[in-house]
Amino acid sequence: DTAVSQTPKYLVTQMGNDKSIKCEQNLGHDTMYWYKQDSKKFLKIMFSYNNKELIINETVPNRFSPKSPDKAHLNLHINSLELGDSAVYFCASSQGSRDTGELFFGEGSRLTVL
């Protein structure tokens, strides 16, 4: 049983297209995150949701829109894709937003914009 699963694992698309990445966790955690890891390997927080409520929204272009239909799901929709959006996007979850426990990561979704 995969704890945090995200789809698709690989996504290749043209500039200007719109795409979505889905994430689901079966750990019963309250908090979910989207991270972006670029070619320099920095993990940058993009968004965090706690019980479907947005709690972290870093400086991210408004072309990126997260949606959390319930606390087990956090999807990421990207409009008008640009070359600089190419990266690996990781979904993660934790017990709570103020929890000092570990993060559980999904396997990552590698987005390539041509």
Added chain:
Amino acid sequence: GQNIDQPTEMTATEGAIVQINCTYQTSGFNGLFWYQQHAGEAPTFLSYNVLDGLEEKGRFSSFLSRSKGYSYLLLKELQMKDSASYLCAVMDSNYQLIWGAGTKLIIKP
């Protein structure tokens, strides 16, 4: 600003010991994490330190000095499978994780 510093790359020999350092400057402190990330895979949790001192977990140990803003990850009896990136992350006063860029560890036979 908030900052996490760790070496970009280190090389060590199979069977040896290696120490990966991490220094940090953050707004408040709610603990320091070490994660391991193999190439093309997700980060996985290794350790969490919130009090000063050494935490040992098998071949891996993590040390913290809050007064110095310093931590290290010690890997003993290195195995080829330990080749990976090691990410240091600090949780600040707002419970946000601040990540270092990671240290790529190369193990040679």
